[in-house]
Amino acid sequence: MTSPRHLTEPPLLHPGQPGYDDELAGFQTGFALRPGLVVPARDAADVTAAVRYAGERRLHVGIRATGHGLPGPVEGGVLVSTRRMDRxxxxxxxxxxxxxxxxxxxxxxxxxxxxxxxxxxxxxxxxxxxxxxxxxxxxxxxxxxxxxxxxxxxxxxxxxxxxxxxxxxxxxxxxxxxxxxxxxxxxxxxxxxxxxxxVRTLYGGSLAFDGRDVDPAVVLRAYEEWTRTVPEGLTSSFAAVPYPDIPALPPHLRGRCVVSVRVAHTGPDGDRIVAPLRRIGPVLSDSLREMPYSESHTIHSDPDFPHTYYGDSAVVSELDVRRVARVLERTGPEAAGAMCVVQVNHLGGALGRPAPNSVPYREGGFLVRMLTMADRERAREILDPAFELLAPVTLGRALNFAFGAGDRSAGLYDAxxxxxxxxxxxxxxxxxxxxxxxxxxx
Missing domain, CATH: 3.30.465.10 (Uridine Diphospho-n-acetylenolpyruvylglucosamine Reductase; domain 3)
Structure with missing residues (x-):
């Protein structure tokens, strides 16, 4: 494969060349990426030249910035890496x-x-x-x-x-x-x-419970009832995260299933609004507070290191607590045999309003997301039956939370x-x- 003549610096990368593998390194590490050519784009001119080159040769084009939401493996074609375009x-x-x-x-x-x-x-x-x-x-x-x-x-x-x-x-x-x-x-x-x-500041953080002290299904039911009472200016999610018993984790997390509710609220009376959650049971940790928006990433404290994961999502019309409780049982460490994360996002409010774009399923009440750190085949064995439990209330899937465990296109849009x-x-x-x-x- 020859290189586009108008893309000479930085060098175009072919398999086996120094820097090729480094350019493919990203956040989601489970998929094999072996494009025939990587274009480390510096600007729109580099991107334009790369697309023209691929089009002339009928090569498929992939796009990569951080590599968080890869749809699947890549073999051949042209991969445009945009991570240098960071102004x-x-x-x-x-x-x-x-x-x-x-x-x-x-x-x-x-x-x-x-x-x-x-x-x-x-x-x-x-x-x-x-x-x-x-x-x-x-x-x-x-x-x-x-x-x-x-x-x-x-x-x-x-x-x-x-x-x-x-x-x-x-x-x-x-x-x-x-x-x-x-x-x-x-x-x-x-x-x-x-x-x-x-928005300069907000009231936010996480309220966490030890799954051994408080049944995750109890927290889930209390959360669903609580979401019926909150104002539109409050966005929240429920999560169940089983942590392995390994030295790399803080001692208070090792071997625990942590069930948490995460909150972001720009209005007044934050403590009063979350008071029902604090009455659910013994609290493992409580980070709810007024904070500058620049600290909002601490609400979820998502992992910041690359790792292997597969997952999918279901936009549901309502939060059927009974069904989701069964999902929690099936994805727990004893039943699944692998680390699975279940998250439920409360939708509605401004998300339900029409807009001039193709984002679907605005009528959805909640989004259920599941991730597993197993290999892809095992991920399908765990997650497919769990999502099947939600089928009667499922409207479709969310593109941003389709992490390679399912079909690339099925259910992402209404007809x-x-x-x-x-x-x-x-x-x-x-x-x-x-x-x-x-x-x-x-």
Missing amino acids: VSVDPGSRTVRVQAGVRWGQVVAAAAPYGLAPLNGSAPSVGAVSYTLGGGLGILAREFGYAADHVRSLDVVTADGRLRQVTPESDSDLYWALLGAGHALGVVTGMEIGLVP ATRKRLAGIKSRYDPANLFSANYGVSG
Whole structure:
């Protein structure tokens, strides 16, 4: 394979060349990635040249920033690595931020904080802002402000014809609608302008229980009842995390199943609102407090080191406590034989409002997410039956939380959204150049 002549620095990387394996290193380590060519893109011109090169040779194109949500293994084709494209620029007057394709949310939070502004980021500061937003973007303030995709002003994207386009709701309403919700299936987004919200501080943290002292199903039921009473400005989640008994963990976590409720609230009376949760039972830890938004990543304290995991998600119409309790039983360490994490996100509020993008299932009441650290085959054996328990109340899956354990496209969109996406895909990528990503065709 020859290299595109207009991409000479930094060097294009082929298998076996120094730096090739390093360029493929990312957060999700379970998949084998062996593209025929890696393009370490520095700017939109590099991306444009790479897409043209791939299109001329009918090679599929994959996109990679941080590697948190890989859809599956990659063999052959061209992988565009955008992690070097990491410029952030905040305009406090218009309450917007411009980000390049490789920017991580932690950078945006830090850049916006001096102005008393915040992005609609997720729980982990190491996640890429662009990929997260293209998949919808379910953040820690989601019930108050909606999806991150709902706040995008414009996108710079290289489409399959090798054109760099600036896309706005006015310039191309169809492509704008499709990009925000379809992930990387329609092109390589090299940057975007996103609205910020005026949040300087919040009330948040985690209330954790030891699963040996308080039945996880009891916490789940109390949580579901509590969510019926909370204001729209409060976003929360429930999680059950079984920790292995290993020296690498703090002593208070080793061998425990920690059940927690995580909270982010921008309004008053935080302590009063969470009081019913504190009455559930003996508390293992309580980090709920007023905090600057720049510390919001401590609410979830997501792992910041690369590791192997597979998972999937189900947007459900309601939180059927009985069914989810059975899921907790099946994914517990004794039944599953592997570490499985179950998280339930409370939806509704601003997430249920219509927006000019393709983020589906806005009528959903909750999102159930499951991850396992087993290999992929074992992950399917554990997770598929667990999700089957939820089938009667499941509307579909969430693209940002489909971590390679299931089909690349099934259930990611309702029928009407999928049909419209397929039509737009056929116009902008008729040869399915971006087939290495989650699919929207058919």
